[in-house]
Amino acid sequence: MHGESEERYSTLVNNAAAVRAICSAVEGTLGPKGLDTMLVGGQGDVIITNDGVTILEKMDVTHPAARLMIQVARSQQRQIGDGTTTATVLAGAMVQEGVAQVTRGVPVAKVVTGMLQGIELAVASLQGRSRQIVGLGDRALQRIAYTAGREQTDIAKLIIQAAEAVGEAKLREEGYRFADSVLAHEEASSEVWTGILLNQKPMNLHLEHDRRDARILVLHDALEPEAVSEESLVTEAGFQRYMQLRELFRSSLGSLLELGVGLIASDRGVDPEAEQFCSDHGILVLQRLSRRDLQLLSEHTGARPVRRTALRKSAPELSAALGHAGYAAYDERLERVRVARGHGEQHVTVIVGAATREAAHERSRIAKDAASAVQAAVRGGYLPGGGAAEMAVAHDLERVRETMKGMEGFGVAAVAGALRKPLSQIVVNAGYNPLEKVEELKAAQLAQDTDSLGIDCDTGLITDFVEAGIMDPTDVKIHALQAAGEVAAAVLRIHTVIKMKQPFEEN
Structure with a gap:
């Protein structure tokens, strides 16, 4: 019977072991006493960091369940930008707590349902405790x-x-x-x-003077005459058309000078004649700017991006599309163009x-x-940091667990246990006994009915974290908990791992 049980849970235990291995790589970086991790590449390149998402993304990971953990860190980084290590530690703890409940005989479906209920209750508790x-x-x-x-x-x-x-x-x-x-x-x-910095060198680097009170032209196009096909150029009519377009282009450049344009930014190339004209008249020219930089420039200066055909418009019409900046200059040390005092959005x-x-x-x-x-x-808003708020929320879940009659209560208990993991790991990294400190803090928080008490990693004493200035954003904690719950539930539901066949390749 024992052998049947081991075989039944073999996939779950194997996945849990992979998750545990992933978490062990980032746990040591948690808290003020956490240390860095050194990542070594095949070519001898080295990265030293304590950033959870960097560690996980640079690790050589092949186990499918372990790769799910990387998704937790990526989601946290993408949505919030901070708290990737906490999210990973929570997810790993939730998997361990869930596996413990399943292997003692609680159905996976009941554990997962209870965990999702527990996460919902925990999020509500965190939101209720948040300070603005x-x-x-x-x-x-x-x-x-x-x-x-x-x-x-x-x-x-x-x-x-x-x-x-x-x-x-x-x-x-x-x-x-x-x-x-x-x-x-x-x-x-x-x-x-x-202001903003544009990641591009001007074509006319020899211009020494800063642009003051410059008008800005943003082109989602090339700064050059409209193209004429090579076939047309061999005919007299086609050549005449080509010369007319170039003359119109020269005229439009003169209009830009009259409008006071001091900087032209294009996402494509620039005609040599246009480059020379701008250099002669002190107009900075940036070609092949990224879409993001063009968007930033447009937002900051109030410019409306146009196509090159807009250069034919009348001066008042074209003027309406121009942006304005009080300062624009090339920074040789940074190799970027600085733009400031724009008439658009503040950046x-x-x-x-x-x-x-x-x-x-x-x-x-x-x-x-x-x-x-x-x-x-x-x-x-914000909450006490250092795992203090999670400890208080764990107390709340335990009280709810006591009132539950169904087996979903085991899932709620798993979430409560996982919420204590961040504090426990921070205490371990600081060199203290986690069992002793967790119980000591639990008793103190219950006695004073507060979530602001935590463990000082320097002294090991119970301290008011809000007064000490140890705080974390509420949204960081909430998203970390939700992302961890989603991945933990996915790992617990996996019954079998099957390798997919490779797509057929024709010779």
Whole structure:
């Protein structure tokens, strides 16, 4: 009978072991005492990081269940931008707790249903405990930036300064990703640039003077005359048509000069005659700009992208499509064009400098995490960090579990157990006994009826995390829990793993 049970759960146990192996790679980075992981490539390349999604994506992973765990980190990174390690640890803990319930005889369907109920209850509890940010000067926001920024004061200050520059309304705007404003460069000095940086060199680099109060033309097209087919050029009529189009093009360039255009950005090529004309008259020309940069330029300056046929329009009509910027210049050190004081949407760029390219990349990742955390806190509030809020929510689920009569209660208990994992791992990384500290904190939170108490990783003592400034964005915790639950449920439902046949290839 025991052998039959082992065979019945062999796939589940095997998948759980793969998940456990994946989680062990990132658990050691959790908390203020967490350490880094070194990733070594086949060509000797090395990455040293504590970022969960970076570790998981760079790992050589082949097990299908383990690859599901990578999806948790990717989802967390894509939707929130922070908390990837927490999401992975929660997912792994939920799988372990669920497997423990299933192997003791609880049907998988009941466990999964109970887990989903438990996650729904936990999310409601987290939302009910959430505190709101009061303005961008709120001390809690500064502490969140400091914590998410791995306690690097300079990065936290940069992110808060940038948040104040862009404004609370922009941070709350749907579709705006504050983390996208972070730029790393090994030769740059860290700063907040209240404008945008375009990743392209001007064609006319010899222009020395900055463009002040420049009008901006954005082309979703090439800056060149309309094309004439090669077949047409061999005929007299075709050649005449070609010359007419070039003359019209020259005339349109003169119109741009009269309209005060100081910068032209195109997503395609630029005619040599147009390049020379612009150089002669001090107009910066950018060709083959990315769609994202063109969009940023249009948003910031208020320009309306046009096709080259629009250059034939009258001056008032063309003028309506032009943007405006108070400053535009090429930065040789960054090899980017700086644009500021646009008449469109407010944009900000956080430039993070470092001594080497590898260090700049890591500091950029940390700054992006801090920016994501700040934006998430502005939008959804914050909670005590360090696993304290999850501990309090676990108490809530246990109370609900006591009132449940069906077997779904085992699934709720699994979620409660998983919610204690972040605190337990943080305590382990700090060098303390997790069983002792978890029980000690549980008793203290129940005695004082608060979720703000946590374990100080320096002293091992119970501390008020809100007063100490140890806080996390509510949305980070909620999405991490939901993403972890989805993947844990998927892993628990797998009964058989079958290798698919390869598609037939004809010789």
